[in-house]
Amino acid sequence: MDLEEMVKDEDSEDEINEGARVIEDRRRLELLGLSEDEKQFVTMWNSFVKKHRVLVDGHMNWAYEAFTKYHCAEFVHSTLLNWSWRVFMIKLYDYGLLKPTTIVTCYAILKQYREHK
Numbered sequence: 001m002d003l004e005e006m007v008k009d010e011d012s013e014d015e016i017n018e019g020a021r022v023i024e025d026r027r028r029l030e031l032l033g034l035s036e037d038e039k040q041f042v043t044m045w046n047s048f049v050k051k052h053r054v055l056v057d058g059h060m061n062w063a064y065e066a067f068t069k070y071h072c073a074e075f076v077h078s079t080l081l082n083w084s085w086r087v088f089m090i091k092l093y094d095y096g097l098l099k100p101t102t103i104v105t106c107y108a109i110l111k112q113y114r115e116h117k
Helices: 003-007 018-030 036-052 056-077 079-094 100-116
Strands: none
Touching (some): 036 056, 036 079, 056 079, 056 100
16 A cells, blocks of 8 residues: 555545444434433444454353443443443343353442442
């Protein structure tokens, strides 16, 4: 690749535009009739999954734990976001995608954050 191609203002086709992705997610969520907090949670999760390239089966436990660590401040400060986090975690458990130890670890992360803030 020569210098002219590198300094162009154009996006390459494989480049990820996070802002456009969030807008697309919001539009899709409007069709589902979710509350604002549920939309925010789903957008946070989708962004995390895409950024870290999470694959469902093998990655879900570490991904949900890392997601909880990354967003624990938001979950502690917003009761509605916390409920969305809990409901989603229960659904993942019901589908067999989360282990009970991961659930305990995630609750411990939030508890530890509450105690230290």
